[in-house]
Amino acid sequence: MAMCSTFCPRIPHYSFLGATPAIRSISPSSPFRLSVRALSSPAQSSSSSSSPAKEIPGRIGFLGLGIMGTPMAHNLIKAGCDVTVWNRTKSKCDPLISLGAQYKSSPEEVAATCDVTFAMLADPESAVDVACGKHGAANGMSSGKGYVDVSTVDGATSKFISGRIQGTGALFLEAPVSGSKKPAEDGQLIFLTAGDKALYEMVAPFLDIMGKSKFYLGDVGNGAAMKLVVNMIMGSMMASFSEGLLLSEKVGLDPNILVEVVSQGAISAPMYSVKGPSMVRSQYPAAFPLKHQQKDLRLALGLAESVSQSTPIAAAANEMYKVAKSHGLSDQDFSAVIEALKAKQ
Incomplete structure (x- = not known):
């Protein structure tokens, strides 16, 4: 032992x-x-x-x-x-x-x-x-x-x-x-x-x-609040990144090159370079399940409401994750939120 x-x-x-x-x-x-x-x-x-x-x-x-x-x-x-x-x-x-x-x-x-x-x-x-x-x-x-x-x-x-x-x-x-x-x-x-x-x-x-x-x-409570703020930002970032990937493809650009461009610029984030290639292939191996990201956004919105802080971007992102859940993607990685946008198209 x-x-x-x-x-x-x-x-x-x-x-x-x-x-x-x-x-x-x-x-x-x-x-x-x-x-x-x-x-x-x-x-x-x-x-x-x-x-x-x-x-x-x-x-x-x-x-x-x-x-x-x-x-x-x-x-x-x-x-x-x-x-x-x-x-x-x-x-x-x-x-x-x-x-x-x-x-x-x-x-x-x-x-x-x-x-x-x-x-x-x-x-x-x-x-x-x-x-x-x-x-x-x-x-x-x-x-x-x-x-x-x-x-x-x-x-x-x-x-x-x-x-x-x-x-x-x-x-x-x-x-x-x-x-x-x-x-x-x-x-x-x-x-x-x-x-x-x-x-x-x-x-x-x-x-x-x-x-x-x-x-x-x-x-006690400060650690929970910090985590919810961090995950609120992350969820919103992933939703916006999903929009960008689909828009690039729609106008005839290679989304793989978009991932490379983003990874070398001021908005570079490890999340984009790690998740991007799989998202382009419509593959979402779960590292952080989508249902947990949506749960954290819901809790973060509740935290914001408790102090009368407006969070329109996070609120919109939350709706995207809810749509993705309704399509049976709860247990996929949270990057599967891109499928909510595909469903709307």
Whole structure:
């Protein structure tokens, strides 16, 4: 079994992070925590050798093994962490179990046996059910534990879950991610965190395993808001890009050349160069399902309404995604929104 501790002869391998933490000792305050220096660059390590050691959790839970959750949990296991997993469909856990993960039959059991539990769920309803339902994680939480929700939900949902978790004496951090399937696989996600600062500092080494950067944004709700704003922009960009591809083709231009032109200009974005060629071929392998993009646009529009902010472009984009969903494209990549425009033609 792989562990982030000296309980296992296999030492966690962090060389791909550009740093190797110094394992100091097992903390006497808890049988499941270690006293470990924070991950840092070699230069930082040499200049802060006298800084106090920080504890990081020894047992990590992961709830939700979909397109994003599976590679995130896989990267934790690959780094040598002791990971316990749960998913509604148990078969999705099997590949991770084969790599050394443990399995529990409910979120409650995972939370009860782990120091910190991460959750990556598809929507607010699932996030609430997994955290607060009959056998939800909150039932297994207690003082000294932490719950990190990396799902994309609205601020009200995040605050509700936070209240239930904190009511058990445990710590809560919202940490929605910016990035899709490939960044999740490559450990290149961006974490937008808010909530308990002590928990943020405690899980920072694990966020560094799964991502390339992290932001601490203060009170619970700020992380959710930042993620919704980012995805609102992304959804609108994809809708506009779809219009451009179809217009170029309609006037006799090669849309493949349009993708090249865009990728070399001021409006260049990785999303265009990655998605464009497949869109020209009408292929939409799911990296970020269209139904989730539409959900995020809906939540972002609700956020804008709550502060009386006009968002006409995002509102129009949302209608395009709704049309694409009505054509059975919910589980295709969000770039399939281009098919909504083709349908209108």
